[in-house]
Amino acid sequence: MRFGFRMPNGKPSLPTPGRRYEGRLTLPEADERQAPAYAARTRDDLHPLTADLPPLPGTVTRRGPLSPHARRRLGMHAGLVAVLAAIMVTGWALGSAPWFWPAWPMFWLTLSLVVHYHRSERVADPQGDHRRHL
Numbered sequence: 001m002r003f004g005f006r007m008p009n010g011k012p013s014l015p016t017p018g019r020r021y022e023g024r025l026t027l028p029e030a031d032e033r034q035a036p037a038y039a040a041r042t043r044d045d046l047h048p049l050t051a052d053l054p055p056l057p058g059t060v061t062r063r064g065p066l067s068p069h070a071r072r073r074l075g076m077h078a079g080l081v082a083v084l085a086a087i088m089v090t091g092w093a094l095g096s097a098p099w100f101w102p103a104w105p106m107f108w109l110t111l112s113l114v115v116h117y118h119r120s121e122r123v124a125d126p127q128g129d130h131r132r133h134l
Contacts, residue, residue: 063122070120077116081109 033049040046066074088102 065123066117067121067123070122074113074116074120078113081113084109 037046037049040049085102085106088105092100092102
C-alpha cells in the first residue's frame with residue numbers, strides 16, 4: 001500500500017516537462033518522464049521523476065544554509081540591533097525609569113531578526129530536496 005497525497009482526479013499536478021523546463025530535456029527524455037508522471041497516483045510517485053532536475057530560475061529555497069549575500073545582510077542587521085539595544089539599555093541604566101522600558105523595543109528588534117533569518121535567501125540543496133513539496 002502506498003502512502004502520500006492523492007492526486008486530484010488521479011492525475012498528477014506536475015506540468016509537462018516541455019513547458020516547465022524548456023530547453024533542458026530532449027524529446028525522448030520528456031517522453032520517458034511523462035509516461036510515469038501521468039501514471040502516478042500519489043505525489044510520492046513524482047519525486048523520482050524530478051529529483052535530478054536543476055531548480056527553476058528564481059526559485060527561492062527555504063532550507064539549507066544561507067547564501068553569502070544573505071549571511072552578510074543578516075550580520076549587518078544583527079549588528080544594528082545590538083547597537084540599538086546597547087544604546088537603549090545604557091539610556092535606561094543612566095535614567096530614572098522604574099521599569100525596564102527597553103524590553104518592548106528589544107522584543108520587536110529581535111522579532112525582526114527572526115523574520116529576516118527565516119525569509120533569507122538560501123543556497124540550493126544539492127540533494128534536490130527543493131522539489132520534495134511539489
